[in-house]
Amino acid sequence: MSTLSRRQLLIFFGGSTAAAVLGDKLLTGLSSVAEATTTPLSFTPVRLPHPLPIYQTQPSFLPTGIGQGQVVAASTSPNLPSYNVIDDVIVPPEYERYIIVSWGDRVFPNSDDYVGYNCDYTGFIPLGRTLDEGYLWVNHEYVSFPFSGFAPEAPADVQALTTTFPTVIGRSLPTTRNIEVEGEFLYNLGGSIIRVSRRNSARRYTVVRGDNRNRRIHGLSGLGINRERTDSYNTVTSWGNLSHQQGDQNYLIGTGPAATQVFPLSADGLGNRIIGTAYNCSGGTTPWGTILTAEENFQGSSAFFVGVTEAVQPNGTQTGYTNGTTGQTFGLVGEKYGWMVEIDPANPNFRPRKHSWLGRFRHENIAIRAEARNRLVAYMGDDRRGGHTWKFVSTNIVTSPTSKANSDLWERGTLYVARYNPDGTGEWIPLLLDTRTNPISPSVLSSVEFAALGTAQTNGRLPLPRRNGVAGQTVDGGAFNCDRTNEATALPNYQNRTLRDFYTSQGAVLCDAFLAANLAGGTPTARPEDLEVHPVTREVFISYTDGAPGSDGYPDSRIFQVAKLSAAVDATQQSGGLYKIIEDSADGTGLTFRWQRFAQGGEAGSDDGAGFANVDNLVFDNQANVWGVTDMSTSTHNGFNVGAAGNPTTINHTSTGNISNFTGVFGNNWLFFIPTSGSNAGKVMPFAYGPVRCEMTGPTFVGDTLILSVQHPGEDCPINDGTVLSRSIEMLALDGTLFNQTRTVPRGSSWPSNIQGQPQGVPRPSVIGIQRRNPINGRFV
Numbered sequence: 001m002s003t004l005s006r007r008q009l010l011i012f013f014g015g016s017t018a019a020a021v022l023g024d025k026l027l028t029g030l031s032s033v034a035e036a037t038t039t040p041l042s043f044t045p046v047r048l049p050h051p052l053p054i055y056q057t058q059p060s061f062l063p064t065g066i067g068q069g070q071v072v073a074a075s076t077s078p079n080l081p082s083y084n085v086i087d088d089v090i091v092p093p094e095y096e097r098y099i100i101v102s103w104g105d106r107v108f109p110n111s112d113d114y115v116g117y118n119c120d121y122t123g124f125i126p127l128g129r130t131l132d133e134g135y136l137w138v139n140h141e142y143v144s145f146p147f148s149g150f151a152p153e154a155p156a157d158v159q160a161l162t163t164t165f166p167t168v169i170g171r172s173l174p175t176t177r178n179i180e181v182e183g184e185f186l187y188n189l190g191g192s193i194i195r196v197s198r199r200n201s202a203r204r205y206t207v208v209r210g211d212n213r214n215r216r217i218h219g220l221s222g223l224g225i226n227r228e229r230t231d232s233y234n235t236v237t238s239w240g241n242l243s244h245q246q247g248d249q250n251y252l253i254g255t256g257p258a259a260t261q262v263f264p265l266s267a268d269g270l271g272n273r274i275i276g277t278a279y280n281c282s283g284g285t286t287p288w289g290t291i292l293t294a295e296e297n298f299q300g301s302s303a304f305f306v307g308v309t310e311a312v313q314p315n316g317t318q319t320g321y322t323n324g325t326t327g328q329t330f331g332l333v334g335e336k337y338g339w340m341v342e343i344d345p346a347n348p349n350f351r352p353r354k355h356s357w358l359g360r361f362r363h364e365n366i367a368i369r370a371e372a373r374n375r376l377v378a379y380m381g382d383d384r385r386g387g388h389t390w391k392f393v394s395t396n397i398v399t400s401p402t403s404k405a406n407s408d409l410w411e412r413g414t415l416y417v418a419r420y421n422p423d424g425t426g427e428w429i430p431l432l433l434d435t436r437t438n439p440i441s442p443s444v445l446s447s448v449e450f451a452a453l454g455t456a457q458t459n460g461r462l463p464l465p466r467r468n469g470v471a472g473q474t475v476d477g478g479a480f481n482c483d484r485t486n487e488a489t490a491l492p493n494y495q496n497r498t499l500r501d502f503y504t505s506q507g508a509v510l511c512d513a514f515l516a517a518n519l520a521g522g523t524p525t526a527r528p529e530d531l532e533v534h535p536v537t538r539e540v541f542i543s544y545t546d547g548a549p550g551s552d553g554y555p556d557s558r559i560f561q562v563a564k565l566s567a568a569v570d571a572t573q574q575s576g577g578l579y580k581i582i583e584d585s586a587d588g589t590g591l592t593f594r595w596q597r598f599a600q601g602g603e604a605g606s607d608d609g610a611g612f613a614n615v616d617n618l619v620f621d622n623q624a625n626v627w628g629v630t631d632m633s634t635s636t637h638n639g640f641n642v643g644a645a646g647n648p649t650t651i652n653h654t655s656t657g658n659i660s661n662f663t664g665v666f667g668n669n670w671l672f673f674i675p676t677s678g679s680n681a682g683k684v685m686p687f688a689y690g691p692v693r694c695e696m697t698g699p700t701f702v703g704d705t706l707i708l709s710v711q712h713p714g715e716d717c718p719i720n721d722g723t724v725l726s727r728s729i730e731m732l733a734l735d736g737t738l739f740n741q742t743r744t745v746p747r748g749s750s751w752p753s754n755i756q757g758q759p760q761g762v763p764r765p766s767v768i769g770i771q772r773r774n775p776i777n778g779r780f781v
Contacts, residue, residue, distance in 0.1 A: 104169055162719055386552050569732070617698060
């Protein structure tokens with residue numbers, strides 16, 4: 001089990017002991033850290049299935065039913081022999097949770113429009129001087145069963161079962177996959193802008209339905225411009241007969257080099273006009289009141305068909321439409337997706353724009369440093385196995401952080417990729433045409449796993465841009481997989497050149513940022529899901545969610561835990577971790593940094609285990625405490641695979657290699673709190689856990705309220721009909737020994753219908769508010 005001294009905790013969270021001690025002087029607009037050191041824990045941590053150190057010293061709240069629970073006394077051996085999972089958002093008894101808005105809600109001027117599916121990132125733009133009213137932005141990432149039996153990757157044994165679309169939307173989708181089905185899938189992606197207010201007796205945020213600025217921006221916004229094309233797509237301007245299915249003129253635009261050097265070459269002939277934004281995962285809210293929404297899993301394939309072509313040619317345009325994808329159906333060219341998109345919720349006349357200087361990759365989120373008289377700095381993550389950590393630095397400076405003119409700063413600057421060194425140092429490599437190519441060899445990337453196990457997953461795969469005549473390739477575009485088996489002959493073809501030798505323009509480099517970064521020597525990492533800038537120290541906190549390699553690449557095993565490397569039952573597990581970057585430059589624009597790992601994912605009884613797995617979104621509250629949510633794969637929750645059968649997964653603590661099924665011990669995805677000061681500094685405290693098969697995402701603090709998305713409850717399982725699954729799960733006690741727990745869990749979910757009087761109603765992705773039952777001076781904790 002990982003143990004850190006108080007000084008180590010202060011240094012990690014406060015930048016230095018002095019920073020923590022003098023927090024009352026350093027914090028601007030935040031509550032005093034010094035004050036927080038004397039404040040006792042103000043809530044009862046939620047009791048999760050697995051043991052955590054906090055349960056040894058603090059009583060915990062064990063849920064026993066919807067809206068029911070009991071306080072369990074602290075115990076030196078907090079192992080639960082049995083645990084019954086409740087299908088609800090469980091919060092401490094000092095708090096309440098309530099629904100703000102759900103998928104399918106009709107809150108827009110056009111009664112055909114409705115809130116999209118799988119809510120994710122949330123942002124709040126206040127109206128006026130208080131936080132009582134404002135515009136709520138909600139991302140919509142993807143569709144999954146039980147939305148539709150046609151949803152990509154829906155298990156075969158649920159595809160013909162009852163779905164939620166007819167009940168929630170009030171009509172049925174076609175029974176065969178056609179343009180209406182695919183169009184409705186894309187409509188359910190993107191985002192929703194909704195005015196909310198808590199000017200009511202309960203002080204709860206509710207939707208203001210009469211606001212004409214309530215609107216959708218979705219995957220087919222602007223489809224009407226297809227009629228201007230000269231190819232066969234000039235007739236593809238709608239996906240049905242309803243008003244919201246008619247193509248409009250609400251297209252987006254691009255900025256930066258891709259907009260001027262690549263999009264004019266695009267096969268759609270639409271130049272710098274873009275149809276829609278989709279695949280919207282996390283994002284960021286700017287100090288000047290705009291939203292940056294991140295296009296993540298845009299890559300389409302025959303199975304994952306709601307997407308476009310990821311592979312591009314040397315000039316940055318797609319290699320062609322991918323058969324069977326929505327990109328092919330609607331003529332959506334791949335190079336126009338995978339960007340960071342800026343939107344102004346309060347100003348419908350602001351045309352949303354995709355900023356190409358921020359790179360095209362599987363964007364997860366963005367963290368911003370906007371300080372007067374300094375250049376604008378932003379940090380980003382590429383959420384794929386072997387994806388990179390990024391920084392953008394603007395050319396021009398910020399005059400006032402709240403000025404709307406700052407949106408222009410995204411249009412000129414430099415994109416950098418991080419290279420981590422094993423000694424705790426690092427450098428930022430610019431992605432420019434004259435940047436030298438220096439890929440990290442697969443044998444180096446996989447050296448730690450290979451030394452321990454004599455083999456390496458995917459042979460340490462490092463994708464590089466495929467070029468005719470390079471490493472024996474005969475075509476241009478897409479990726480060439482360099483690995484331990486071919487690096488001796490292939491890698492020299494990619495070394496000691498420049499990016500100019502592989503791309504025709506700066507815009508093309510940015511359109512292929514992932515492969516270009518591998519080529520330039522950026523470090524492949526463990527799926528960076530979220531980056532946040534500490535409000536005092538300006539250090540960059542990063543959640544790397546999973547170190548396991550995959551088809552996209554291999555995280556550097558010298559930096560990240562890529563597998564369980566020993567058969568010892570308490571050996572270190574691979575489930576991501578919490579890291580931070582400390583810039584060597586005060587303003588964040590320099591080329592060198594230091595890095596640290598604070599918490600390694602895994603059971604608390606494992607070596608270095610922090611007691612959580614797959615940490616995802618992070619957020620700081622107004623006392624500079626860290627909050628985080630987990631993103632464990634739906635197919636591992638509570639030790640059962642998805643599908644109607646609910647088959648148990650294998651959890652054997654003597655296993656080595658990729659042990660992703662181990663996340664079954666943690667149950668449902670959950671929300672945790674890590675105080676950064678006081679007697680509990682650095683301790684992981686469970687604050688809430690979510691409904692069955694859900695992911696909790698997009699945490700946003702608005703004064704004394706936490707706004708949170710509950711994504712895909714009941715994903716890829718039958719709608720809850722009362723069927724309960726039960727099994728014995730092998731798990732670690734805090735001393736590293738094994739014990740077994742009997743786990744029972746509903747097969748599917750009915751949340752939030754089940755808290756609204758329908759015990760077996762349909763599950764709906766929703767945005768919730770969490771607040772104290774008895775407020776304390778505008779603070780959440």
